[in-house]
Each structure stands twice: as C-alpha cells, then as structure tokens.
Amino acid sequence: MSAVMISRKVRKWEKLPGKNTFCCDGRVMMARQKGVFYLTLFLIIGTCALFFGFECPYLAVHLSAAIPVFAAVLFLFVMAMLLRTSFSDPGVLPRALPEEATFIEMEIEAANGNVPSGQRPPPRIRNIEINNQIVKLKYCYTCKIFRPPRASHCSICDNCVDRFDHHCPWVGNCVGKRNYRYFYLFTLSLSLLTIYIFTFDIVHVVMRSVEDGFLSALKETPGTVLEVLVCFFTLWSVVGLTGFHTYLISLNQTTNEDIKGSWSGKNRVQNPYSHKNIFKNCCEVLCGPAYPSVLDRRGLMHEDSPVSASSAAPSSSSSSLSFSNNSKPAPPTTKTTAPLIPNEHTPDDAKASIGVSAEQSCSPEDLPPSFIPPLASPETDAEASVAKDNSH
Template structure:
C-alpha cells in the first residue's frame, strides 16, 4: 500500500538503512489508491462540487509521503557498539577472573528512576549495558534508544529520534484514507443519480475496487493510530506495552510507569514536541572488528587506544 521497496544495507554487522526507493519494482504497474482517486474521482468531483477536493487530497498525500520518508531515513536512535577496548574493559570490571573472553550468564544493573527500580540489561552483541527503555532490534541488529518496534512498512526501527514522524505518518494516513473513502462514496452517489446504481458500479470498476480497499484498510489504520495515541498519552512504547513492563500482564503486581508525567498533555508534549537528540552514528567512520585477537599483545605493539610509534610504521614483524 505504501509502495516502499526494501532498503539496501551497509555490508557490516551493524545494519543501518542508507538507501530506499519509492516504488517497488513489482508494484510499478499497480495503481495506488491516490492514483485511482486522481484518475477517477477527482476530475468528477472537481467539476461537480469544488476544486478544493483534489487540492486537499494532494496536500494530504505529500504530507503522508514526507512523514514516511522522514521515518525511513531518520536515525531511530541507534547506539554505537562498544569498541574492542571498551568491551574488554567492561568485561574485566564484571568478571572477577579478569578474562575478557569469559562469557558469564546474563547480567543486569539496577538504577532508580523517579522512585522506581529499573533494570539495565547487558547486551552481548553491542557489549554494553543498555540505557533505560533501550532494546536490541533483531532485524537491524542494533540497540535503539526508546525502542518502540521495527516497522517493515517503513523499513526502519521506530525509536527515540523518529517516533514523532512515525506517529504523524500513521495519523495523516488515517485522514487520507478516510478522505479517499468519502470521495469515492460521493463520486458513486452523484454518478448514480438518475440512473441505476448497479450500472454505475459496472461503469466505474476502478472506483469500486478503491472503495473495497479503503473499506478494509481504514479499520487497521485507524486502530493503529488509536493505539499509538494511547501510547503517546501514557508515555509508553509498543515494546513496553506488549511486555507489560508497567502493568500486571506478567502476573505480578502492577508498577508505576516512571516515565509518565501524570498528565496527558505533558506526556504528548514530551513525546512529540521535545527537542530532537543528536544522532550518535558516525557515518564517516570505519567499521571495527568486534573480535579480539587470541594472541597476547607483544611489548613492541601499542596497547588498545594507544598511538603507534613512528618507528613502527612500515615495519614488519
């Protein structure tokens, strides 16, 4: 429905979307709802009602596409993985044996947030303790701040930095779908005046197909918009709601959401209107190997993070 092709990825363990095409090669010959509206309903409604109808449809369409592109191309809040030296230092702090290759059972740390104890889990892939509300996406293979979910429709994770664009996308898409549905119904109703309604349906098969598609898709889109409106008002994420992090879904006692501001308006402003944090991705950096060499470091070799001596440059072992 959104005519978005799958993204190409950088060839490295950490997957970051770098390119997306707007039209899928398998869907180039398939007309979209917007194309059907422009080709069938808009000219008729513009002649018989008002020229504002195609203008409103075009504005909604471009706003939806703008939000879709922003959601797809914006860094969702990916946290860079720990370097080899950082991971080794953290492992030595946790492991009493001092072996950086030892892999103990899952570990957690506890922090206090607004009087509520929050556990920080250790990510064995990124080699770090995840900050609060951070989760590792199995599709993108990255830890994402305020992880909500991975959306296959936009080809990207939805997190701290692009959630506002995602919410604007599904909300505007709901208005666009409802607007198209109303326009098609009006189109068929006006065309059937003074003639048989069944014959009108036979004369406009594209409008009938569009009406059926809109009717079945509008409920899922409206339901998704309503669900995320509830999440925004409660300052929750989809991941937290599914896991029941602050409810009794797990069978235990319900705990208070420490991130809620106890006000719907304040929660909405905090989620949607707060300052956008900077991206932590170094797009010009090089991918470092996440494996430690088994051989010990020789005395004539620089340690982790140390700069090599000028006399060693170009030398051979």
C-alpha cells in the same frame, strides 16, 4: 608473493555492523527487508492516483475545487512522513570498541567474583534510579554495552535502538527515539487520507447513481470499486493502529513495554517516565526536542587493505612497505678494515697472508687516479741486489 598494506579513508557506514542498508552516501538508512515497504508505497500511490484520475475531475466540477487540492496536500504530507520515518536513523546505539568491551568484561568479572563450576553466573544487570523508581539496565551480548533505559536490541536489524518501540515492516525500518513522532504522524495522516478517499468515493458513486443509475456509474468509473475495496480493508487496520499509539502516547509508553508488561505486570511497578498527565505526555513525545544521531555514520575512518607487491611499482612498494611496517630505513653500512701493512710485531706466517690479501684487495683498477706509489729507498735496492747475487 608479498602483500603491502595500504591505508585509505572510508565512510563509517560502509563498516558499521548490523543488518541495515545505506543509500546516498550514508544519508538514507533502512532495514535490509524492504519488500513490504515497496508494497506500502504501491498501495498509497496507486489508490491516490485512481482517486485523482476518476473521482477528482467530477467532484471538482459538481461539488468544490478544494476537494482535489486538500487531497493533494494530505497525500504529500503522508508521503513526507513515510519517507522521513523509513529513511532516518531510529536511534541506533553504537557498539562498544574492543578496548571498551574488554574493560566492561573485566568490571563484570571483578563484581561477580569467581563463580563455582556448575553454577550459572549472575545476570549482567545494573540498577539506576529514575524518578524514585529502580530501573534495570540489561547487558547486550551482541553490542557489548549496558543498554540505556527503554532501549532494546532489534533481532531483525541486529542493532540496539534507544527507546525501541517496534520494528515496522510497512515502513522498512525500526521505530525508536528519533523517528517515533514521524511514524505516529504518518499513521494519523494516512488514517485521515483513507477516510477522505473512502468518503468521497461513496459520494461520487451516489451522485452518479442519481443521474445515470448505479450500474452505469460503476461502468463510467471502473477504478472506484478497487478504491473502495482497498480503503475498506485498510481503514480498520490503520485507524486501529493510530488509536493504539494514541493510547500509548497518552501514557508515555512504548509498544515493547506494553507487550512485555513492564509497568502493568504482577509487580505493579509505576511507569517512571509518565508525568501522570495526558497533555504533558503527548507534548513530550510529539513536541519534545529532536535528538541528534549518535551513530556518526558519515564520519571518516582509516581502512588497511592488502595489495600485492608485484602489481605496485618498485619505488612505491618499497616506500609503502617501510611505512606499513612502521620501521625506519636501515642506514648504509660501511666496512672499515685495518691497513694491510705488517709491522715488527706481526708473525712471519701472518705476513705472507697479509701480502696475498693486499695484492688481491688492492688491484691497480681499484686505486684512485691520484695514488702515487712510494719510491724505494737506497737500502732496499741494495738488499735486493745482494739477494739476487746469492741466488746465482
């Protein structure tokens, strides 16, 4: 059974390498491990739902109606920053095409020369200068590219990410150049929301305890204890994470660089990306331009898929076969034969074979309607009659 190659258009996100999942026709991009992200949604939405259901009605009447309004605005901002961080492209760098990878490999081999057997080849590194500081660009063996400055390969998503900070399972995505500011705003607003809910939970319990007693206050608001416990254990981690990233932003440094000690190790190399000013560093990270995605995940590409020839129609299969093989249809061939009429140069033994083949090839059914046999000449009739008499 023969197969026919049919070309069709598909979105690039369907064929992108790496360990990401896409939704909404490639508009939403996340990591495959999203279990912790669902837990984050459950904790935020559940805690806020308990707060709006138990504390807000009492506080709006006895204190101020602005308390639930401000809590709702803060909750919506937290959810917006979380979804913006989780559903966006963090700055994934496209992998090299086969032709580009081959060219880079040839350049590396030409630069390194022949390495003797038993010796380790030199590291694949390129040096560039940034603010009078030498920065090394490392070669990624998976993506087949020299990574830009501050980029790193995420082992969980299996992609090189520009200005890679870290992979955060709580948001279900990498944190990089394109979504770091939204991640920081998410942690900052979540810290404020946690402190806000925790504070008014305590106020609510105290106000009810003054009126009815502590135990009766807890019985009237059973969700308050759960809210206090969740906020208490969440507060330290979220506030601590926000403070740590505030420190990194003031130095214009990433989590990956801080863990590796890129600018504070034994070499005492100065950070070439820092402006030596906290205000300028914060403005660059939080108020800088929004970088476009270089992945083009919703672009179109052609894909060749094999289809069995028996399932296709004869006419369509023959036409698709001719186009898939990039060959032109063969022109019709015509047979041209010499006239089967002997002449004076034809040998006697060949004349007999020509006569037999002429009788077989030129049957009366094959002759056209307009064909008129030639009349016999008088000399031919006379020779025929003499031959007949001699035979008798």
